Amino acid sequence: MSTAKVTSQQVAERAGVSQSAVSRVFTPGASASKKTVEKVRKAAAELGYRPNVLARAMVSGKSRIIGLVVAYLENQFYPEALEKLSNELQQRGYHVLIFLAEQTAGNIDDVVEEILDYQVDGIIAASVAMSSDLSDRCRAAGVPMVLFNRSQDDPNMSAVTSDNYAGGRKIAEFLLAAGHRKIGHIAGWEGASTQRDREAGFISALAEAGVALHSRAQGDFTMEKAAEATRKMFTSDPPEAVFVANDHMAVAVMDTLRFELGFKVPEDVSVVGFDDVPAAGWPAYNLTTVRQPANRMVADTVEILLDQIENKSDEPRRIAIDGPLILRGSARIPEGWTA
Template sequence: MKKRRVTSTDVARKAGVSQSAVSRTFSPWPTQSGVSAEIREKVLRAAKELGYQPNAIARSLITQRSRIVGVLFSYLDNPFYARALELLCHGLQARGYHALVFMMSDTLQDIDSTVSDILQYQVDGLLTASVELSSKLCIECTERGIPVVMFNRTQDDPGLSAVTTDNIGGGRLAAKALLDAGCERLAVLAGWEGASTSRDREFGFRAELHARGAELFERANGNFNLEDTAQATRAFFKDRNPAERPDALFVINDYMAIRAMDVIRNELGLRIPEDVSVVGFDDISTAAQPTYGLTTVRQPINRMVEASLRLLFEQIEDSAAQPEHVMLGAQLVERHSVRRKSSP
C-alpha cells in the first residue's frame, strides 16, 4: 500500500501552529516570512520527524512563479561556456531559483521548437548563451511576458536584453597587438558565421587593419569546431613558403586558438611566435598555461554573469522594467604567443 504523503497541515498539527506558519517557515524568502525563531524551530522539528518536504510545484500554483529559469546552450565544449553555466546556476540558486538546462543545435528552426517545449514548463525567464534566437521566438516570449536575456550574444531587437563584451573593440585590440609587433600578413580564423560574437570580433579586427592602412591577408572558418579549426589551420600553413603564408593569426576564441596552436607546432613544425604570432579571445584557463601562453582578449565572465542575472531578475520582479543591452569592456592579456617587435 502506498504511503500517504505528509502535508503542511500534518506538520502544523504536530507543531501546534497554523498552516500559514509552516508555509512561511519554508518560504524561499525566509527573511520576509515573519516567523519567530521559536515557531521556526517547532516547525522544522515536526517536519523532520514526519519526513515532510515542501511541494515546490504546489507553491508555484499559488505564487504564479515556477522559480525555474530556462538556460539554453548550443555547446559546452568551449570552457568559457562551461564556466558560464556553472556561474549562472550558482547565481540562480543563490536567489532561490533553479536552472532548467537545454542543449540544442545552432539551427534557428531547432531552437524555436526546443524553446516551445521549454515554455511548457512555465519558466519565469530565459537565459541564452552560445545560441542565436529568431525574432519570431523573441516576440513569442515577449507576448507571454517571459523575460529573455542573451549572454555573450546580441541581435538588433530593442525588446531583448543582452550582455556582451565589446567584441568589436576586442577585435581591434587583437589587430593592434599584432600590428604593433610588426606582423604583416594577418589572417583571421573565424567561428560560426551565424554568431554575432564572431561577426563583431572580425569586424573590429578588419576595422583596425583598415585604420592602420593594412589589409587582411587571409581568412578561414573554424565554425567553433576543433576538426574544422585544424583543417583551416593546415590550409593556412601547410606546404607554403614563408612569404606565402600568414605570419599572424587572430582566432575568434581561445577554444579554437589552442587547437590551432597544437596543429602549428606539432603537425607543421612551426614555431610560435617566431614563425607565426597567435591571438585568441576569451581568456580561458588553458590560455594561461605555460604550454600555450596565449595572448588573448579577456572577457570579464564574472561581471557578464552578474549583469545577466541582474537584468533577468529586474524583469521578473517588475513587468515594467525596460530591456537593456549591457556592453562590458574587453582587455588585452599579453603572454608569449605574439613576437616582440624588433628594434630598428
C-alpha cells in the first residue's frame, strides 16, 4: 500500500478543476461555487486527501488558530464560556488551542511564550493575571490579545468583563433593602480584578448607607478555602448575610452552613453569589446571584480580537457589561421585590 500523501493537484485532476479551486474550497472564508465545492470534496474523500493546514499557514502567514488560556476549569462559568468562545470562533473560520495556566503572572508568561511558538493569530486570556510587559511582547510578535473576564491596568490591553463594580453594588443594595446590617463577605483571589471590583462596589454601597462590613474572610475562588472561610466567619458573632465573590465558592459556603454548622438558608443567613452558573439554579441551592452576561461577553471578545487580526486595528477597547441580579431562594427577598 502506498504511503505517499495525496496532493491538491491530484484532487484537482480527479475533480476536473484547477489547483487554485481546490485551495479555495479548503481555505476558510474563500469563495467557491457550490458545484465546485461538491466536486472537490467528493474527489478529496475518494482519494483520502487532507489539506496541510500548517503548510498553508507558512505560505499565508495566517494559521487561523486562536490560543485560549484559562487558569482553572472547576468553576462552572469557565467550561460554559470556553464552549461559547470556541463555537463562535469556529463559526468565524478559526480553530482553538486551549492552554491551562496557573493564576500567577509568571506562569501565564511562560504559557504565552509557548502559545506564540504555535504561530497563533491571536490570544484570549481568561481568568489569568499577567506581567505588565507581556502585551508588549505579544504586540512585537504581531499577535493581538484580549482579556476575558479579567482586566489589567495596562492601557494597551483590550478586556471584556461584566460590570463587576456595579454587580457588587447591586448585591449590597439588595441585602440592605432586606433589612440586613451584619453583612459579611467571602472574597476570592486577591490578584483578580473581578474580586477587587466586586468587593469595591459592594463596600461602596454599604458605606453610602452608613454600614460597615461586619466580617471578611478569603476563599481564593476555591471550594475548600471557601468552606474554611465559612467556618471561621460563623464560629462566633456570625453575620446575618454574606456576599460570596462567585457561585463556585457560594455552593461550598451553603453546604458548610447547612450540613456542617447547622444554619438554615435563608432563615438564619442570606447567601448571595456572583456568575449565575448552572448549579445556582439547581433546587438544592436556588442561589440568588448576579448573572454574568456570557453570550454578550463572548461576542464582544471575539469581535475585538478578529477586528485586531483582520483589520489590523490597534485601538485597545475596554468593555464592562451590566448583568442582572437574579433573585432566588437563598436570600431574604426585600418587601416589594419579586423573584
